Amino acid sequence: MNETGTNVAAERFGRGRTASPDGDALRTADTTITYREMHETALRWAAALPQGRPGAPAVVGVLAGKTAPAYLGLLAALYSGATVVPLNPDFPVARLRRMLTLAGVSALVVDDIGRERLPGIFDGGEPLPVLDPARPPAGPGLGAPRPVCPADAAYILFTSGSTGNPKGVPISHASIGHYFGLLDQRYDFTPADVFSQTFDLNFDCAMFDLFCAWGAGATVQTIPPHEYRDLPRFLTDKRVTVWFSTPSAIALVRRLGGLGPGSMPGLRWSFFAGEALNCHDAEDWLAAAEKSTVENLYGPTELTVTITGYRWTPSTPEIAVNGLVPIGAMHPGHDHLLLGDGDVPDDVEGELCITGPQLTTGYLDPADDRGRFLDRDGARWYRTGDRVRLLPGGVLTYLGRLDNQVQVQGWRVELAEVDHALRSGTGVQDAVTVAVPVDGSTELVSFYTGEPVAASELARRLRDFLPHGMIPKAFVNVSEFPLNANRKVDRRALADIAARR
Structure with a gap:
C-alpha cells in the first residue's frame, strides 16, 4: 500500500x-x-x-x-x-x-x-x-x-x-499536487484576487478556479448566467481580477456589447480553455481587459485540468496557424510524442500523445482504455486525438481533431454518442452528427435517415439520454448520406451543408 x-x-x-x-x-x-x-x-x-x-x-x-x-x-x-x-x-x-x-x-x-x-x-x-x-x-x-x-x-x-x-x-492527489505546484510557480495570485467561476463543478477547469483561489486566500465568485448581459459592470461590482472561461464566452460578451475598449479594467489574468482560441477573439478581449494577461490553456481531463499554456501577445498572430492562438509548451516533468500516419513518430506534426505525472492511470471501466493509451519507450502515453504542429521554441499549436470528438462550450462531445442516442429512437434508421462553427462557438447538427420526425420530438427524446450541451441545434432528414471516394460517409460534405443552413 x-x-x-x-x-x-x-x-x-x-x-x-x-x-x-x-x-x-x-x-x-x-x-x-x-x-x-x-x-x-x-x-x-x-x-x-x-x-x-x-x-x-x-x-x-x-x-x-x-x-x-x-x-x-x-x-x-x-x-x-x-x-x-x-x-x-x-x-x-x-x-x-x-x-x-x-x-x-x-x-x-x-x-x-x-x-x-x-x-x-x-x-x-x-x-x-x-x-x-x-x-x-x-x-x-x-x-x-x-x-x-x-x-x-x-x-x-x-x-x-x-x-x-x-x-x-x-x-x-499526486497528480493535482504536481499540477498546482506548477501553477504556484507560474502565477502571482494573492488574497486580494477574486476568481470567476463560470464552469460547472463537473468540468475540470472548475478545479483550477477553486484551488488556485483557495491556495492563495482569494475569493471564488460564481457568475450567474443573466450577468453576462452586462458583464463589465458585474466584474467591476464584484472586483473580479481573474477570469476563466471557454473561448465561446468572448463571442457572447461581444454580442451583448461588453467588449468595448477598456471595459474590464479590473482583470489581471484572463484564461481560456476547452475550445480553440482564435487570435481575433484574444485581441478583442485584451482590448477590453487591457491590464490583463491573456493565456490560452490546453488539457484533456485525463491530464489533470491543463497540460500546456501559451501567453498571448500582439506578436502572436505572426506564428499563428489558421488564425488560432498556440496551445504552448508542455508542463515541466512531461513529455510529448507526435504520431503521424501509421503511428510513425513525426518531429513536426501529428497526433499529440503525452506522458507524465498529471496522467490518469486509466478510466474506471478498463474497456474504455482501448485506443486511448499507448505503451511505448517504457512509458504510458495518453492519445489526445488532437492533431498539433510543433513550432520553434517547443511551442505546440492545435490543428484539429483526428476523430469525431469535438468541444461544445467546453463540453467534450463524442459525436458517436449523439448518433447512438438518435438511432435508439423510433423512426430513425441511421444518424451522423457534425460540428459547425457559429459566431465563435460550435453547434451540432444531426443528419438522419428513416421517417421524418419533428425536431422538437427528437430533441425531447435526446434529453432522456444526453446533457443539454450535447443536444444538436438542428436535425435534417435525408434519404441517404453522401459518400466520399472511399465509400465512407462524407462528413465534410455534411458539415458544408450544415454550415450553409
Whole structure:
C-alpha cells in the first residue's frame, strides 16, 4: 500500500485560511462564506460522510448546482479523505444513475435541486445515504482533514463516451499536487484576487478556479448566467481580477456589447480553455481587459485540468496557424510524442500523445482504455486525438481533431454518442452528427435517415439520454448520406451543408 501523504486539496484550503481567515472564500448569487466558516462546516460535514481509509477511500457524490452546498460538499468530501464525484443535477436520470454505479458512490451531498432528483435516481431501489444541508449533521466535526495516499483519487470526472456511456476519469492527489505546484510557480495570485467561476463543478477547469483561489486566500465568485448581459459592470461590482472561461464566452460578451475598449479594467489574468482560441477573439478581449494577461490553456481531463499554456501577445498572430492562438509548451516533468500516419513518430506534426505525472492511470471501466493509451519507450502515453504542429521554441499549436470528438462550450462531445442516442429512437434508421462553427462557438447538427420526425420530438427524446450541451441545434432528414471516394460517409460534405443552413 502507498504511504499516506498530503491531502493536497485540504492543504491548499488551509493555506488560504491562514492567509485570509476572515476573508471571503466563496460568493454565490445569494451566499457569502468566509474561510473560517467554510472550514468549520466542512469538518462537521466530513465527520458525517463514509470513512474509507488511505489506499481505499470512500466515494462521495455531490449532486448540486453552483450553490453553497455544492462547494461545501466538495470540500467536506475531500476533508473526509473520500474521492469526490461532482454530478450535475440537470443531467438525465439514467446518466446520473450510470455515473453513480460506475464510480461506486456510497453517499451523496445534495442541494435543493439535487434533492428533487433523488426519487427518480433511486427509482424504488435502495437509496444511498444523503447529506442534506437542509438537515445538517449535528454531531462533532473532524479535528482535522483525514490523510490520504498520493495514488488515491481526489476526484472523478466523466467525459463523453462513443458507446453511449460516459467515461469516468479518476485524478489522483499526486497528480493535482504536481499540477498546482506548477501553477504556484507560474502565477502571482494573492488574497486580494477574486476568481470567476463560470464552469460547472463537473468540468475540470472548475478545479483550477477553486484551488488556485483557495491556495492563495482569494475569493471564488460564481457568475450567474443573466450577468453576462452586462458583464463589465458585474466584474467591476464584484472586483473580479481573474477570469476563466471557454473561448465561446468572448463571442457572447461581444454580442451583448461588453467588449468595448477598456471595459474590464479590473482583470489581471484572463484564461481560456476547452475550445480553440482564435487570435481575433484574444485581441478583442485584451482590448477590453487591457491590464490583463491573456493565456490560452490546453488539457484533456485525463491530464489533470491543463497540460500546456501559451501567453498571448500582439506578436502572436505572426506564428499563428489558421488564425488560432498556440496551445504552448508542455508542463515541466512531461513529455510529448507526435504520431503521424501509421503511428510513425513525426518531429513536426501529428497526433499529440503525452506522458507524465498529471496522467490518469486509466478510466474506471478498463474497456474504455482501448485506443486511448499507448505503451511505448517504457512509458504510458495518453492519445489526445488532437492533431498539433510543433513550432520553434517547443511551442505546440492545435490543428484539429483526428476523430469525431469535438468541444461544445467546453463540453467534450463524442459525436458517436449523439448518433447512438438518435438511432435508439423510433423512426430513425441511421444518424451522423457534425460540428459547425457559429459566431465563435460550435453547434451540432444531426443528419438522419428513416421517417421524418419533428425536431422538437427528437430533441425531447435526446434529453432522456444526453446533457443539454450535447443536444444538436438542428436535425435534417435525408434519404441517404453522401459518400466520399472511399465509400465512407462524407462528413465534410455534411458539415458544408450544415454550415450553409
